[in-house]
Structure formats: structure tokens, C-alpha cells
Amino acid sequence: MFSYIVRKMLYAVPVIWGVVTIVFILMTIVPGDPARLMMGQRGDPETLARIRADLGLDLPIHKQYTRFLKDLVKGDLGVSYRNNEKVVDALMTRFGATLKLAFWAMVLAALLGILAGVVSAVKQYSIFDYSAMFIAISGISAPVFWVGLLLLLIFAYTLHLVPGVGYVPGDWRYFILPVITLGVRPAALIARLTRSCMLEVLTQDYIRTARSKGLRERIVIMRHALKNALIPVVTIIGTQVAELLSGAVLTETIFAWPGVGRLAVEALIARDFPMIRGTVIFMAVIFLVANLIVDISYGFIDPRIRYD
């Protein structure tokens, strides 16, 4: 297992290098000069040249690239062009908010999704099944910004059941709507996937065997069917977690949530190259780690899977 993890992590190095190189090249191709944007709408060429030199943008591209790689190896992602904030610090302060949001959204999504999927499969073609799947399809189809706005308009601004927007650590009331908004889509995906996997598993011979042994239906469903149906569900949960952790831009924007997604978008608008590179590397690492955890979790769900 340990060697498997080490091997996976070593594989990640060229992936991250590839990602940062592509981002670096894209940033040099895209028109729009970060130094120019710092100057506002007008600026004299002499000051512009001094700012470019200060940022290292006057160096040839290959020198900028090697300098960037050297710093990266040292763990230094640079300093934001936009506000001089250290990229690592910016990511760390925003990641806390994103992590909390993503974690609770995934807990909600996993609980609701798996529960709805299992019940729908067990009670196939029942009212519950139809209703759950209708809600699931709506959840997948509904745009996040629409769901967020709707929830806010109803529960915050009409019924006044929760406060408005903002991020107040420790005050759970501010978490309710963003967590639901962000959790709706993964919950719907998980529900549909769980249902189809469960339906497939429930027709297997070993389920019939379990039932014929006289096991209680709850045991058959939870221990025999669900566990085997979970592998694709866990994969989906893993990728969804990675997606949410790398920044739920729309939810963060609507709920004024200070997360990684908003940081990335603002960096893009300002051509803040170090911050863009930092957020991309961060997202790549998140995806790699999430995938690694998913891979490892397979072994716990299905003991037949080995890590040789």
C-alpha cells in the first residue's frame, strides 16, 4: 500500500509539471499585460517599463519560466501582481472557507444521494422512486446560480428564516443555504448513480443467495448490495469533492464566500499570473490527492482489489 502511494505521488510530479507548463505558456500567449492593468486606464510608458521590470516581466520567456520552476521547487509560488499578497498565503486563507463549504456540501450530498438512490432502487417504480428521480434530474439540470438565488430570495429575503449572505465562521446559519446550493447537484448525481448500481447489484446471484439464506432484507441491502454498488459512487464522490474543493465559483460569488474559486476568477481578470499559476497548481494537487484517496478507498470497499 505504502509503495503504491509513493508510486502514485511520483506519477503526480510530471502531471503537475505538465499543468504548470501549459498554464505558463497560455499566460504568455493571452493578450493583456498585467503591468498595464495595474496602471489603470492610462499610464506613461516609462513607468510601465519600470513596473514590468519590477515584476520580472521584462525577462525573456524562458528565463521567466526557469525562475518560476526554481521557485516552485522551493515551494515558493510567488507574490500576487495584483495586491502583493503571497500566493501560498492567499490560497491557505481561502482554502479554509472552501473546505468547510465543500465538506458539508459533500456530506449532505452523500447522505441524501445514497439514501434516495437506495430507496429508489429497492422501491423501484414506486411514487418515491419517481419523485426522487424527478428531483434528481431537476437537481442536475438546475444551474447553481439559479438555485442559490432562489433559496436566498425565499428563505433569507422573504421568509427571513436565515440571515443573508456572508461568511461567519462558527455561525451555522450562514452555512445552510450555500451548503444546500452546492450539495444539490452532487446529491442528484449520487442518487441516480446509486440507484442504477443498486438495481444492477440487486439482480446478482449472490443477492438471491443471501435472501434465500433467510437474511433480513435490511442486511441484504446494506451489507451485500450497497457495499458492492458503492465503487462507482465513491469514484463520483471523489471527483465531486475535488471539483468542489477547487472552488465553487458561482456559489462563492452568490453567497459572498471568500473561497479559492473567487480568488481564481479575480486573478484571471487581473492577469495576475502568479496567482493564476498558484490556483491551477493547487487545483491539480487537489484532484490528484482526491483520486489517490478514491483509489485507496476501493481496497476497503472491495477487498479483492490489491495495490501491487
Add this chain to the structure above:
Amino acid sequence: MKRRLVWFVMVVILLSLVFVGQNAAVAQEPKYGGVLRWRAVNDPPKLDPAMATDTSSSRNVYLMFDMLVDNDPDGKSIVPRLAESWEASPDGKTWTFHLRKGVKFHKESLGKPTENGGREVTAHDWKYSFERLVKVNSPRAYFIDMVKGYQDFVDGKADEWVGIKVVDDYTLQFELDYPFSPFLSVLAYNSFVVVPKEDAEKWGKEFNFHPVGTGAFILERWDHDQRLVYRKNPDYWKKDEAGRQLPYLDGIEIVIIPDNTIAYEEFKKGNIDVLPAPPDEYYEEIKAQYSHLLQERPELGTYYYGFNNSKPPFKDNLKLRQAFNYAVDREAINELVIHGRYYPAKGILPPGIPGYNPNLRGYEYNPEKAKQLLAEAGFPDGITVDLNVNNDPRHTLISEAIQAQLKNLGININIKVLDWGVHLDLCERGETQMFRMGWVADYADPDNFLYVLLHSENHGSKGNYSFYSNPKVDEMLAAARVETDWDKRMKLYQEAEQMIVDDAPWLFLFHYTTSLLAQDWLKNMHLPAFGDYTTPLEVVWIEK
């Protein structure tokens, strides 16, 4: 009996008047305390005034720092701030400022004692602050490049900026290379503030996150992408007319809410006190339901479509440029597309700025004349032109309306919606045919519009994106810069503006307005012509 009745009525009236008067006095009595919550769209990129070039940064800079001089709320004159008085030499090349005594730097910042310890500001601090602008590569230092010794100091050939002299602790002097009439107005720009050397040197580039000034409010907390919390500066130098200490408020919170719909709902719920620039999509509703909370006035800004005067088809084709100007119904677009939030423009200078000419000869909506000019310009069958617009819903809507109007005359407009960075880049390099642009005054002087945007010295990034060039106009604008007689200057600007308008280097469109929604419990809040972000908050109080 009748006489007694008359007396009785008179006494009642008198008492009522006294009572009403007392009430009015009570209503006018400022109240101390409370925190004002101001909506911002995004995290301010810069709290270091030397580097602040955008309005969200400037909003914060105005809370914490002070310039030597300030604009009056109407943008028509310059008023004292940390300089109590000043005088210019007869040749206009030497400016002497007499500084206010007893002004102190912030004793604390972000909950910790500052390096300066709350000491008094002297002329040495001003010299340091101006020199620092050059040292930190401030994008705005060049605004005062006419101060003697600028270039040598920039190039590192001199240890100090020789044109800035400390006469004594409370007297600062600037020596200019040439008389520059807008000098005083330029000094009201928010980068030209005083900062304490001890703190600026301690933090270096990190001063952006540890700003220390002399302003009415002290930064207490900065939760990135969430809020900036300010508390009142107890040692602030300013007092109201009755001698009461300012500010009245205990603090300010700049609350960051990126989404317009949510910000508006938060305002309605009372979660925020001030909503600057209320969104277009709710403007009609605001006018109908919240007009008593809406403040709106002309802003010192102009909105235009520039023609690229250095490339075909607009180069050397006056009739074509004029045809476009006659072909657009500005009134209709303003009313139908943007709810009448702008003012149709005849020229460049916005109402409210010195030198504004209400009798300027502009271009009325005249499609027949436009058609005739188009034919005379060599395009009897119409023309196709690319229009670059930066990505913003309002700009897109306006461009589509203009596209529809011009189509009636056979002018086809290809709208290219671009990201701001790309848009600016293309405009500066002259790689456009026609482009949207706007300009809001850095300082309240016609020089900031006419010289910056239309003098041929400023082609490209310095502001003249339309690459317009007229030697006669250049000459007049250069002469106006050094003219010390106010009336003569204004005359030069008005004549130059008329010549430019006749040359039609732009499609003249609108002048901006500035607006904000303020809860009715906020008192003494007045929106200045420079824009919502300059609203002075040290004089505002909460009456709940």
C-alpha cells in the same frame, strides 16, 4: 374676548414655532456611534495609496489617508485638507503649502501599535511620501513629473527629488520645471497623501496590508474577500463647524458582496447601509420604491466610442466620422437602454467640470444628414465597421442599440466583446477600427480630459486611444497648461474643445452619473461629483 382670542392664537403659534425649532435643532444634532456598512463588489487590490488606481481601492484609501488639498463636493474648486493654505509664485512655477499643525499619524493599525507611535506630521513626512511614490514605482507618480528633478530622481541620478523642499516643519514647497496650472487639482488625487516613514519602511511592499495614515478611520481587520473593518481615529484632526470631534461613526465596514442581486436584497433587508451604483436591472424599482434613498448626480466622466483616426476607414475621413455622430439618437438610447442614467453628450467635457461649455456646437440626431455625409464620405452603399467593446452588460446593450440605429443607414457594426485587459491592449496598440471607452476625471480640470485624451503627445497608453492629432489643438492645449490666467485658460479649453468636436475623432455619446442608495438612518451623507467612492464618511452619522 376677541383680543384675548388673538393673543391666545399668537401664543400657540409662537410656542409651536419654538417647539418645531427645538425639534429641528434636535434633528440636526449629530449622534456619535454606530458602524456604517458599505457594499463593495470585490476585495480592494491596493490599500497602499501609492499603488491605488481603481475605485474600490480608492474608497478605502479615502478613509485612511489625507491629501494636501481636496476637491469640493461639486468638483468646482480646491479646498484645504492637510494644507491650510497655499500660494503660487507669479510665474506659476513655485507652489508653497502651509501645513496644518497637530495632525497625527495613526497610533494603531490592525490592532497593533504603529512604528510612528502617533506622532505629528511635518513637511519632512510629505517630502518622504512624494519621494516614496517614485521609489515604489507608483503608477501615478508621473502625474507630477513637472516637479523639478523628477527625471533625475527616477533615473537614480539624484538622491532626492530636488523640486520638493522642506522650508520648515510646517511649510512645503514645490518647484516646477514650467508653470502647470492644474497642479493644485492634481495634488487632490488620492495617491498624493502623507504616510509615516517608520511604518512604510518597516513594511516595504507589505505596507499594502499594513496601511497607516492620518485619516478619519483606522484599519482594524481585513478578511480578504469578505470585509474590511475600520474603527474611528480618536486623534483625527478634523472637527465639525460646532467644534465637535469627527468622525461621528464608531467605524466602517466595507462588506464585499460580488453579486448585484444579492447586494440589493441585502440593502432592502437592512444588512448593508450603503449600496453604491445601484444595479441597472433594479433601477426602475428603486426609482419607484426607494427614490427617497437614492442619491444621483452628474459625474465628472464621459462615455464615448473612439474612431481610430490613424487607420482607414476613419483616417482623413471627417465626413464619415461626422456621419456616425449624426446617425445616433443618444436621447433614445439613454432613455430606452439605460433608464436615463446618463446625459447625452455634445462633446468631451462633462457638466460640472470647469470649462464646461453648455453652448458647445455638437451633433444632433439627424439621420438624413448622416446618410448624405456617408455618401459624400465615399460610402453611398453603406460600410461595415468593427466595434470593440469591453465585457460589461451595460456596454453590450448600448452597443447593440447603436448597431441597430446605424443599420438603418446601411452601416453594419460587428460588435466584438472583449475582456478588459485584451480590449485595453488592442486600443493602445491602435489595432481597432472603433472602440468603446470611458473616462472619469483623475482631477477636476479640463486638462485631464482634453490634454490626456486628445493631445497627440499622448497617443496610445497615455490616453489618446483614438490617435487623434491636430497641431492647432495641440498648441492650444499646451498653451492652456501653462496659462495662469483662469479666464484665458478656460477660453482656450472651450475653443480647443469646439475644434475637436468639429473634427469628430470620437462618436460623442454620454456623460456619466454617479449614484448610491443610502438608508434613511444615515444623516449628512452627500454624494460628490467625483463618484460614490469619494463620499466623505467622517461627517456622516446614524440616526436610529
